Amino acid sequence: MNIHEYQAKQLFKSHGVPVPDGGAATTEREARDLLKEIGPDVVVKAQVHAGGRGKGRIVKRDRTTRIYNDLTSDPERHEGQIIGRRRGGVRLASGTEEALKEFRPMMEPDARLVSIQTGPDGAPVSAALIEQQTSIAKEYYFSIQVDGANGQPLIVASAEGGQSIEEVNRTNPRAVLRVPVDPVEGFPSFRGRSLASQLGLPSSAIRPAGEMFANLYRVFIDMDASLVEVNPFVLTTEGTVVAIDGKVGLDDNASFRHGGYEEWRDRSQENPTEIEAEEANIGSYIKLDGDIGCVVNGAGLAMATMDTLMLHGGEPANFLDIGTVNRKDRVIEALRIIVNDPDVKTIFINIFGGLARVDIVAEGVVDAVKELNIQQPLVVRLNGSNVEEGRRVLHDSGIAVQTADELGDAAELAVQAAKSGKRRSRSSN
Amino acid sequence: MSILLNNRTRLLIQGLGNEGQNQIRRSLDYGTKVVAGVHPGFRGGETFSHGNHTFPVFATVSEAVENTQANCTIIYVPAPGAADAILENVAAEVPLIVCITEGVPVHDMIRVRTALEGSKSKLIGPNCPGIIQPASNCRVGIHPPDVFMPGNVGVVSRSGTLVYEAVDQLTRAGIGQSTCVGVGGDPIIGEQQQAILRRFNSDPDTDAVVLIGEIGGLAEQAAAAYIKRSMNKPVVAFIAGATAPPGRRMGHAGAIIEGEAGTAEAKLTALEEAGAVISRSPAEIGSTMRRVLEEAGKYQPPGSTD
Numbered sequence: 001m002n003i004h005e006y007q008a009k010q011l012f013k014s015h016g017v018p019v020p021d022g023g024a025a026t027t028e029r030e031a032r033d034l035l036k037e038i039g040p041d042v043v044v045k046a047q048v049h050a051g052g053r054g055k056g057r058i059v060k061r062d063r064t065t066r067i068y069n070d071l072t073s074d075p076e077r078h079e080g081q082i083i084g085r086r087r088g089g090v091r092l093a094s095g096t097e098e099a100l101k102e103f104r105p106m107m108e109p110d111a112r113l114v115s116i117q118t119g120p121d122g123a124p125v126s127a128a129l130i131e132q133q134t135s136i137a138k139e140y141y142f143s144i145q146v147d148g149a150n151g152q153p154l155i156v157a158s159a160e161g162g163q164s165i166e167e168v169n170r171t172n173p174r175a176v177l178r179v180p181v182d183p184v185e186g187f188p189s190f191r192g193r194s195l196a197s198q199l200g201l202p203s204s205a206i207r208p209a210g211e212m213f214a215n216l217y218r219v220f221i222d223m224d225a226s227l228v229e230v231n232p233f234v235l236t237t238e239g240t241v242v243a244i245d246g247k248v249g250l251d252d253n254a255s256f257r258h259g260g261y262e263e264w265r266d267r268s269q270e271n272p273t274e275i276e277a278e279e280a281n282i283g284s285y286i287k288l289d290g291d292i293g294c295v296v297n298g299a300g301l302a303m304a305t306m307d308t309l310m311l312h313g314g315e316p317a318n319f320l321d322i323g324t325v326n327r328k329d330r331v332i333e334a335l336r337i338i339v340n341d342p343d344v345k346t347i348f349i350n351i352f353g354g355l356a357r358v359d360i361v362a363e364g365v366v367d368a369v370k371e372l373n374i375q376q377p378l379v380v381r382l383n384g385s386n387v388e389e390g391r392r393v394l395h396d397s398g399i400a401v402q403t404a405d406e407l408g409d410a411a412e413l414a415v416q417a418a419k420s421g422k423r424r425s426r427s428s429n
Numbered sequence: 430m431s432i433l434l435n436n437r438t439r440l441l442i443q444g445l446g447n448e449g450q451n452q453i454r455r456s457l458d459y460g461t462k463v464v465a466g467v468h469p470g471f472r473g474g475e476t477f478s479h480g481n482h483t484f485p486v487f488a489t490v491s492e493a494v495e496n497t498q499a500n501c502t503i504i505y506v507p508a509p510g511a512a513d514a515i516l517e518n519v520a521a522e523v524p525l526i527v528c529i530t531e532g533v534p535v536h537d538m539i540r541v542r543t544a545l546e547g548s549k550s551k552l553i554g555p556n557c558p559g560i561i562q563p564a565s566n567c568r569v570g571i572h573p574p575d576v577f578m579p580g581n582v583g584v585v586s587r588s589g590t591l592v593y594e595a596v597d598q599l600t601r602a603g604i605g606q607s608t609c610v611g612v613g614g615d616p617i618i619g620e621q622q623q624a625i626l627r628r629f630n631s632d633p634d635t636d637a638v639v640l641i642g643e644i645g646g647l648a649e650q651a652a653a654a655y656i657k658r659s660m661n662k663p664v665v666a667f668i669a670g671a672t673a674p675p676g677r678r679m680g681h682a683g684a685i686i687e688g689e690a691g692t693a694e695a696k697l698t699a700l701e702e703a704g705a706v707i708s709r710s711p712a713e714i715g716s717t718m719r720r721v722l723e724e725a726g727k728y729q730p731p732g733s734t735d
Contacts, residue, residue, distance in 0.1 A: 146535050148616035149647055151542030183539045224536050254534035256509050288674065299614060300588020300643055303670040304711035310672040311710050319673070324531075326448075352593045354558055355448065355571045384573035384593055406601075407594060408712030 001250045002049040003264045006129040008246035011223060016215045018208070018242045022131030031103045034130045035096045041133040044102040046089035048113045048123035049269040051247075053089030056115030058105050064122035067114045089113045089125075092133065103128050124268050134242050139232035140199060141165050142213065144181075144220045153181040153220065155213070159199050161232035187217035204239040212241055224254030273337060280333035283323030290315025291345040292418050293338035293376070295331070297322050297356050305350045308407055314415035317344045325356040331364025332371060339372050346377045348414040350407065353384030360386075362393035369399045377417035378402070381410035431607040431635060432583070432628040433525060433553070434501070436462075436565040441499035441523070443467040443490065443514050445477065449505035452529075452571050456503075457482045459574045460566030465493040467502075490514075490521040503559060503569050504528040511555060512537035519550045526619070527569050528554035538617035545619065552619025558589035558611035564634070570611070580605015581729055582718060583629040585622055586641035587614050587648070591669060591711070595639050598715025603731050604722065607635040614643070621648050623655040630660055636727040637663040639714060640705065642696055644670035649696040657703035663725055664705040665718045668693045671709075 006024040013019055021038045024047060025031040035042065046053055059067050089106075093099035105111060112122030139162035147154035160168045160175045169176050177198060181187050193210030201209050212233070220228045227249035234244055255261045267275060277285035284299065288306075292314050296302035299321045306316040318341065322334050338344055351361045365380060378401045382390045394401055402417065404410035440461055442453045445468040457463055457479050466477050466486035475486045487493040490502065502523045506514040511530040518526045519541075533555045545552055553560060559570015564579035571589070576597045582604050586592045589611045596606055610625050612618055622640060629635045638660075642649040649668065656664055671693035689695055701707050708717040722728040 146539070146616055148618075149621070149651070151539060151617045153539065183543050221536070224534055226535060251535050253508060253532045254536065257534075296590075298588055298590030300586070300641070300669045301590035301594060303643065303673055304588075304591055304594065304667075307669060307672050308710060308712050311712075316672075352573075352590045352597070354573055354589060354593060355452075383597060384576065387573075387575075406598075406712065408710065411712065 001252050001255075001261055001265060002269070003248050003250065004047045004049070004126060004266060005045065005246055006047055006127060007264055008248040009129075009243070011219050011248060012216070012243055012246055015219045015222070017212050017219070018240070019246070020131040020134050020242060020244060022129060024127040024129050025103070026107060026127045028100065028104070031100060031128070031130060032096065035099050038130070038132045039099070040095045042093055042099050043131050043133055044091045044093055044099055044106070045129040045131070046106045046113045046125045047127040047129055048089070048118070048125055049266070050113070050115055050117045050123050052115030052117045053113060056089045056113050056118070058087045058089060058111055058113055058125070059122070060108070061110040061112050061122075064112050064114050065120040068118070068120040068122065071114065071116050089115070099130065103130070126266050126268055134234060134244050135237040136234045137237045138235045140234065141168070141231045142216065142233055143227065143229040143231070144217060144225070145227050147180065150180060152183055153217075155179040155181060155187070155195070157195055157199055161234075165231065181217070186221070187214055189214040201235060201241070202239060205235055205241050209241045212243070219248065223248065224251045224258065225249060226251045277320070277334075277337055280337070281323065281330060282334050282337070283321035284319070285337060286319040287341070288316050288318050290317045291343055292414050293317045293341060293344035293347045295320050295322055295334050295338060295347070295349045295351075297325060297351050297353070301350065301352060305348070305407070305411070308411040309348070309415060312411050312415045314411070314418055317341055322351075325351070325361050325364070328360050328364030328367060331361055332368040335365070335368040335374065336372055339374055339376070344376060346379065346414055346418040347374065348410070349378070349380045350410060351382055351384070353382075353386065356384070357386045358382040358384055358390035359393055362390040365401070366393060366397040366399055369401075379404070379410055379414040379417060381405070381407065431562055431564070432625070432632050433560055433608060433610065434562040434565060434567040434569060436567070438462060438501050438565070438567050438569070439464040439497065439499045440569060441465045441467060441490065441493050441497070441502040442505065443502055443518070444505035444507070445486065446505065446507070450477075452505065453477070454479045455574060456568045459568040461568050464497040465499050467493050490517045490523065494521050494523060499523065501525040501569060502527065504530060504555075506530060508532040508534070512541050515541050515552060516544055519544050519548050522549040524550060526550055526552045527557070527559045528552065529557060529559055529571055530554070531556045533615065535616055538615065542617055553610060554613040554619060556615045557613035557618070558592055560608060560610050562608045563606055572609070576600055577609070578605040578731065580731075581607055581634065581636040581727065582722070583607045583632070583635040583638040584609040584641070585625040585629070585638065586611050587622070587643050588641060588669060589614075591641045594711065595641055595667070595714045598712070599639070599718060602715035602719040604715065604718055605729070605731065607632065616646070622652040623648075626652055626655050626660060626664070630662060635662065637665070637718065637722055637725070639718060640664050640666045640700070641714075642666065642668045644668065644673060644693050644696070645691045647690055650690055650699050653696075653699035653703040653705070656700070656705055660704070663721045664700075665708055665714060665721055666697075666700045666705040667708045667711055667714050668696045668700075669711065671697070
């Protein structure tokens with residue numbers, strides 16, 4: 001789960017990581033109060049769960065697609081233009097009136113931030129972070145993430161901060177330092193000082209930077225984070241360090257010990273259909289561009305089902321891992337999501353039961369066809385636990401459904417049904 | 430008797446909730462030797478029965494091991510307690526721990542991996558279907574038993590349902606399985622694919638291996654490096670997600686470790702260069718293996734295995 005920059009900075013601050021003075025505002029009054037406190041020279045940053053804000057644009061909702069296509073067709077061209085007349089998501093201002101001029105369009109009710117990472121719909125702006133400007137001598141990169149292969153946290157740092165770290169890694173891999181963390185030792189300040197020294201920070205900044213790294217590691221541990229990233233932290237002209245950006249990813253699997261991360265979550269930044277899927281306890285749903293709606297159990301089989309459809313010339317409308325099905329209402333909820341997608345011309349259900357019982361899946365399918373009045377052609381492939389029972393349920397129900405025992409045959413049927421585009425008469429294998 | 434399990438496997442089940450009970454009944458029906466259960470709230474003297482089978486249930490793993498000489502544990506404990514259950518088995522020196530649980534926090538798994546280092550235990554999972562060995566009727570997991578058949582092909586996969594899919598195709602193609610291992614889909618797991626390949630490589634009961642990977646991570650590259658260096662048996666490989674749109678990764682940082690290596694294409698190239706036979710379609714894993722076995726003179730028609 002992603003959180004906003006202003007929330008990441010709250011965490012940083014409470015863990016002793018230096019951040020610029022400032023805070024989040026959603027109303028003009030809040031903005032004025034903040035500006036009185038920290039003005040006159042500030043930076044105003046749109047709060048969305050997407051990167052590329054500085055090179056993005058604040059626009060009204062009805063223009064997002066056009067701007068997105070513009071940005072993605074030639075990102076290079078826009079890079080130079082946006083800072084200047086056009087309104088990006090990160091703006092410098094001097095004085096209250098100038099700052100409010102930047103603040104207001106961000107907080108218009110239908111304002112969206114569009115960047116190359118938001119997709120054509122852009123992202124609603126949840127708040128504006130207003131902070132004091134920092135006098136920057138040099139920018140650096142720092143992150144902590146989980147290195148799955150080694151089963152340890154991994155710190156990545158670079159003296160080439162403030163730009164895409166992947167780009168730095170591509171063009172100058174030696175500028176990217178990787179420091180595996182011994183989880184028993186953690187990341188005490190002395191390790192931090194040693195990293196600060198390797199990054200070439202001046203002697204005045206070694207101690208505060210070492211503390212900052214150790215404290216960022218505490219954020220990583222305390223919050224069950226999957227990522228803590230500061231790009232950039234800066235060396236100020238006064239010779240100390242400040243985290244001027246912040247990104248924290250939280251591990252959804254650990255939400256049970258953090259009150260569901262409710263205080264950090266912002267549902268307005270999430271896809272409504274994906275929230276619906278989550279509330280129905282469906283493992284995972286991602287909308288795609290095709291016309292064959294898929295309901296599959298297991299992420300691996302769900303991907304393999306998409307692969308098979310495409311090899312047979314079809315296009316999946318979604319990725320849906322229904323998870324372990326032991327209640328039929330979950331099947332109905334999954335199918336409700338699929339049926340509500342206007343792009344879906346055919347529905348393909350592929351369930352290989354292990355923990356999941358396919359007879360329950362079959363009952364769910366039968367109920368869903370009636371309850372949701374499903375009109376699209378339905379192709380069902382069942383296998384695994386209680387398969388005989390499941391096939392019998394489908395057969396006895398009398399619903400119009402095409403079935404196949406093997407993955408390839410079933411995918412073929414689904415692709416044909418999508419191409420012919422109309423409901424077939426009742427048939428069975 | 431192939432890898433990880435054999436007919437001396439004495440299974441302990443930890444977590445006798447509804448799902449654990451359902452699954453252990455199916456393992457008992459399959460013929461698996463279940464010797465003990467562990468569940469909080471049981472204070473000794475209780476037993477679990479199913480048909481003709483009865484085993485004692487203990488409060489702790491160490492009591493269970495001491496009293497029953499269990500040498501393998503299957504964990505069905507819900508996510509909040511799963512890492513604790515694994516650590517309890519490491520402390521009790523259970524040689525093989527299989528954790529089915531989905532949704533274990535990644536920081537818990539960091540702790541588990543640290544505890545496993547230098548211990549007497551090996552871990553499979555979490556977030557996996559477990560291990561099944563048809564010839565010894567040993568089912569340590571959640572597999573649908575009917576699709577499996579004894580034979581000479583090993584299966585290793587990150588995805589659970591793709592184990593079933595691949596095995597179903599193998600069985601339909603007249604190819605039995607020596608041992609099938611789902612290593613798990615989480616970022617941090619116990620044994621990874623290359624460790625399982627190494628086991629199959631020195632297993633006299635395995636003549637060829639199906640390797641099923643997925644996009645993301647670097648595990649398939651490590652497996653490819655092992656195949657290139659040491660594998661002396663044919664490997665048929667499939668990577669799920671070749672047609673998936675670029676994933677919505679949290680931040681950019683994940684990509685630093687793996688770069689372009691996380692894509693299906695990069696993994697398939699690495700595996701192909703290492704000498705694995707690639708099945709582009711997930712529906713052709715069985716037929717590809719059949720061809721590979723016949724070319725190697727290792728195809729054993731059903732019923733010919735001992």
